[in-house]
Amino acid sequence: MAKLVRTEEETMLADMARGFLDEKAPVTHLRAMRDAGKTHDAALWKDMAEMGWAGILVPESAGGSDMGHAAAGVLAEEMGKTLVSSPFLSSSVIAATALRQVSDDRAGQALSAIATGGLSYALAVDERNKFDPDATAMPAKREGNGFRLNGRKTFVVDGGFADRLLVLARTDDGMTLFDIPADRDGVTRGAQSMIDSRDAARVDFNDVQATGDDVIGSVDEAMAVLRPALEAGQAALAAEMSGLAAGAFGMTVGYLKERRQFGVPIGSFQALQHRAADLWCETEVTASAIAYAGRKLDEDPGNATLAVSLAKARATETAKTAVIEGVQMHGGIGMTDEFDMGFYMKRARTGAEWLGDYGYHAGIVAKLRGF
């Protein structure tokens, strides 16, 4: 196993990403999008694709940079620090990983299009208020040579603007993953106004027809393709949330040094020092789980489940603590919309629910550890 420290390449990638994102996508960018009622900035995504980020998990033969999951995590973490809003996770991590599991021409073309930033995906799995792919009930009924899909998917992140949808549905003897255009007849997308100002749609399927060509992988065998994709997404989301926690924490420590009350910087008070130090310890411990998940996905992807769930569980908890402490230590200003901390708090809550909450992932850890 490669070391749990960043390679020189990864450090360079992080530095490059930070430079780019500080210029093009600071938190003020998210704020401007929210104020304009936008959830997607196509120009920004195009720039990111030109940097090679959209194809970070796409094979070189399909025009990608194929740098692996640890590198994708490095990017996601930097994006998290300033709450960058982009199709990176949905398209470049989740969809790209799913498509890589199959080796037909259509998947290859889709991967090429993802790498250029010209094709975006959204993942339609959830049917209720909690992530639970195994409980998928939405039917895709056999009809002649094809299938007919009926039902509703919720919390389809990026589903309002995505070109295509990865849809998990129940078939005769299992579950099947469909890859269908978002504008296919019978698909209705209702964009939801989410607390974190990003796009998450409710998608209705009303007699939507699909053929065998729309299936990724094999019929009734969705998880062979979807599990690696979900794990890649969970690990990258954990990295993003770890970045989010670092971003919020950086603001908080800065404020502790600068804000004066009772004639001294509030950071000189031991009550606050110890809470800040505890939070730093939490972020460091979480960073280790994130690094490990990236390495496992790159080197031993068949056995990465424990590492990924560990990372997502820790990141969820750490991000939550970082934003709660962030608001509290900022005092009144932390509660104002004018100040950025609220954006961090809202994204942390959304990230906590997406692709499995703390209980879901801690439960997987427990199961894999024999209890």
Add this chain to the structure above:
Amino acid sequence: MEQGADALAAFRTELRDWLGQNCPAEMRDGNAAGSTRDHTCWGGRNWVFESEAQKTWLERCVAKGYTVPTWPVEYGGAGLSREQEKVFLSELARINARLPLQSFGIWMLGPALLHFGTDEQKAHYLPPIARGEVRWCQGYSEPGAGSDLASVQTKCEDNGDHWLVNGQKIWTSYADKADMIFALVRSDRDAPKHLGITFLLIDMNTQGVSTKPIKLISGVSPFCETLFENVIVPKADSTGMSCVVGTINRGWDVAKHLLTHERTMISGTGSDIGSSRSLGSVLTDDAGGELDTTLRAAAMKAEVDALAIGLTIERYKDMAESGQGVGHASAMLKYVGTELNKDRYELMMNAGGSDALEWDGGFGDRPADWLRTKANSIEGGTSEVMLGIVSRRVLGLPG
């Protein structure tokens, strides 16, 4: 540089063979080092082997350098890389083998000597530690110097050819069983407190040194009070060896270095990535069936945290090996590791219920071990001191 996977695999095979032939069956009992009734050999002039097997196991490991696997061969080690050491420890764990030897000489003084000692001191002091011949104890805390360790007052006067030492140390682990003590003494009373301390090596057999065990809430007495009354410490011992490590009055540098080792060691107490049984499995057995929902939820969190902390210890070792500064990470590791360990024992006591309340009952040393863990976040610097270090040295907060 990392070793090739092939070389490591070959090392593992060779080691596995060696262990198969050389580790006595009685030494494969899964004894937990550091538990209340630890059966690990601590060595020293007064050590009484509990069995022939314990003696054989020590001797065979000494011959291979396996009591201190990463120390240089010339000082009694095996010169293993960290990758090899991991293989070594995992192979020991695989057959439930005990460590052949543990001591404060191995964990604490050795690393400090390797860093600050002269070549003569290393050659003189390290091999007897590696062979388990000399047992050391640590003379740091005093009644008036706990968290504020740098205010130690044990007096060390320069009397020409010797030092004259007077004072009292407390919480000296196993002082009553030790042959030698490494102690922090006040050699300059006028200097600022951090700049008047010397790191002194004293033979426990010297006239004027006495120890008194302190009975703890766990019922055992691993700690002592150690008194120094007009103790004469020759500046050079009979072999001409200096008993001062580092520079006179700059013992704090040595002490700090050593504390980082101690903290890192203590931090590893409760965490373990994947190789041993999960806390949840232990609790399920202890509870004699399904865990109730509250206990299960707490066990899940403790398991998540234990795995992540184990990875953090790994990551920091990787960072140190890659030449990246790890700064004051030992304070962080000590804090998270010890707080977790206390939580784990609270959960184990909870799962055992009233059965776990009996001294020497079905749960053996469990109550004593549980009580012992309460010291984890005090010894080697309290959790609050660790948070203070992180706050000032890592975060740069004022004061």
